[in-house]
Amino acid sequence: MRDLGTGFRYLLKGQRWVARHGKQYEFGLIPGLITLVLYVAALVALAIWGEAFVSWSTPFADDWSSPWQGLFRGFLTAVLFALGLLLSVITFTAVTLLIGQPFYESLSEKVDRDVSPDGTVPVSGLPLWRELLISARDSLRIVLRAALWGVLLFALGFIPVLGQTVVPVIGVFVTGFFLTEELTAVALQRRRVELPERLTLLR
Template identity: 50%
Template sequence: MTDLVAGIAGLWRGQRWVARHPRWWVFGMVPALVALVLIGAALAALFWWLGDLVDWATPFAAHWSPGWQRSFRDLVTVLTAAGALLLGVVAFTGLTLAIGQPFYERLVREVAPPPGAPEVGILDSLVGGFRVALRAAGCGVGLFLLGCVPVVGQVLAPVLGVLVSGYFLTVELTGMAFELHGVPATERLRGRRALAVGFGAPLVLAFLVPLATVVLMPGAVAGAALLATGLSTAERPHPTRG
């Protein structure tokens, strides 16, 4: 519970930082707005054709009774839409960081300057984001199967979806700062899942409100930089005195 609260506090610290530096906040919203338009267009196209896609993907249900057929396909439609939203949240963050990579790297260095850190390339950001998206997609399949369980699954799947998405959002947002501090991917947020969920879950819920994520993204990057820097500093071995 302590880590969960600390994650929420970390997100709040980032929002306060950009509130005190409005220039960074305004420019930081531009990449997020571009990414929102692209992801929004992709999701809108998916939802427009979702009914036809579900009918095409479930031909075995064509011979069921009308009531069972409609109920099953409605359930598949809802679960597919929820999975698309989960993946869309993660993809939005990755795309935003890739589009605004030079700017966000400067923002991270401004918030919490790492000593002697190399530059992070756009290709590195894209590859990192793609890996996180693949992991999120794998979790999305598991949540889809869980959602097929009557009653229990339909309650647990949305809740777990928010928590899982929040974790992967934090993984993406802290990736640049960890990279600048030279922390290997396998060491980042290890054993700190509650901290990651506390930081990212509010952003997932904000994604459901139009333009809210665009407004919060600069502060999320700043908060993630502070979070990653704090963890990197705490875990860095101190030199012994002779």
């Protein structure tokens, strides 16, 4: 509970900083908007061509009689779209951070400079291209971990009762864990805290 209270106080401090720096808030929204457009486009494409993809990938059902062919392929199309939607939710922040690395690096430096007693900012000492490479590598690792959890939870969701009660709660905790890692990655990476250490720190 002590850690929860500390985290909540930092949340309030962060919100006060955002309230005093409105332009920085708008600046930080740009990567999220870019990612949102890309994800919406991908989901729309999946909705439009998902049925055709399912038909192409299930040639064994071509000779099935009605209504079984339609029911089977309709079910697979719905599952495919639901899985795409789930992966979008889980990976959205990681992809946003990857796209917005230069944006968030700049914002993180400004926050550190404002809250630092002497105005100094921790630096990694690495060239920009190396930081971007590390960020891309770590984001990919997080996306893969999140995707594996997403597929597992999606499959467990079909278990009667547990799939509709316990699994969604676990999904919230898993999503929150990865979201926290992604949101703290920029500041911790600049302090040379590697991904395994960050994951251990958040447990």
